[in-house]
Each structure stands twice: as structure tokens, then as C-alpha cells.
Amino acid sequence: MKKFIFCIVTIVLSLQFYSAPYEDEVRKRLGLLKNKPVVAMTPSNSEDMASTARNGETVYNVGCAACHTAGLAGAPMFANVSQWQGRVEKGLETLVNNSYNGYNAMPAKGLCQDCTREEIQNSVQYMLDALTVN
Numbered sequence: 001m002k003k004f005i006f007c008i009v010t011i012v013l014s015l016q017f018y019s020a021p022y023e024d025e026v027r028k029r030l031g032l033l034k035n036k037p038v039v040a041m042t043p044s045n046s047e048d049m050a051s052t053a054r055n056g057e058t059v060y061n062v063g064c065a066a067c068h069t070a071g072l073a074g075a076p077m078f079a080n081v082s083q084w085q086g087r088v089e090k091g092l093e094t095l096v097n098n099s100y101n102g103y104n105a106m107p108a109k110g111l112c113q114d115c116t117r118e119e120i121q122n123s124v125q126y127m128l129d130a131l132t133v134n
């Protein structure tokens with residue numbers, strides 16, 4: 001009886017040892033397949049995405065210039081200090097919020113529907129910078 005149990009134990013153990021590398025291989029392959037979409041959401045990757053945010057000038061040209069260059073529909077004109085005066089006092093945070101969420105005739109995100117909040121902030125900052133340069 002003891003021999004029989006020993007035999008069973010030996011078989012079970014050796015099966016485990018035998019199957020371990022195989023299971024590792026399967027996990028590795030499944031892991032490789034599974035990891036691909038997961039990798040796109042890791043923090044290091046989203047940092048990459050943040051670093052590829054379009055700069056203020058690019059966003060302005062794509063999404064804001066259409067109205068803000070000529071002052072369409074009452075939009076405060078680019079680099080026009082007197083038109084921006086009362087607005088600048090609201091502070092960057094409020095101006096970015098209003099640009100991102102929409103404000104009266106100003107549509108949310110302007111004409112840049114795929115813009116992130118960071119990109120909208122970059123373009124607001126770009127417009128504010130233009131006021132101090134001139």
C-alpha cells in the first residue's frame with residue numbers, strides 16, 4: 001500500500017514538473033496576446049500620449065483661428081489686448097474651462113473636437129501669450 005501511494009505521489013509530482021514548462025509557455029503566449037491592448041493603457045504609455053499633445057499654435061490654427069483671427073460672432077480677436085482685457089482677469093483656469101465646455105457663442109473645444117483638455121489649455125495659453133508679446 002505504501003508503495004502504491006509513493007508511486008502515485010511520484011507520478012503526480014513528475015507530471016507537475018513535466019507540465020510546468022509547458023504551462024509557462026502557454027501563459028507566455030497568452031500573456032503576449034493579452035498584453036498588447038493592455039500595454040496601451042499603462043501609465044508610461046499615457047505619459048507618451050501626454051507628451052505628444054499638440055502645442056498651442058497648432059491647436060489655435062486648427063481649432064480657434066477661424067473665429068478668433070477675425071473676431072467672428074463676437075469672438076475676442078487674437079492679440080487684441082482691449083478685447084481680451086476683461087477675460088484675462090477671469091484667470092487661465094476659467095478661460096480653459098469655458099473653452100473646453102463652451103461659452104455662449106463659443107462652441108466647446110472650438111473646432112478641435114478631438115482636442116484634449118491639455119491641448120485646449122495650450123491654445124488658450126498661446127492666445128494669452130500673444131497679448132503680452134504685442
Ligand code: HEC
Nearest residue numbers: 063064067073074075087095098099104105106110111123
Ligand atoms: C465658432 C467660433 C469660435 C471658435 C472656433 C473658437 N471660439 Fe473661442 N470664442 C468664440 C466667441 C464667439 C467667444 C465670445 C463668447 C462670449 O463672450 O460670449 C469666444 C470666447 C473665447 C474665450 C473667452 C472665454 C471667456 O470666458 O471670456 C476663450 C478663452 C476662447 N474663446 C478660446 C478659444 C479656443 C482656445 C479655441 C480653439 C480651441 C476657440 N476659442 C475657438 C468663438 C469661437
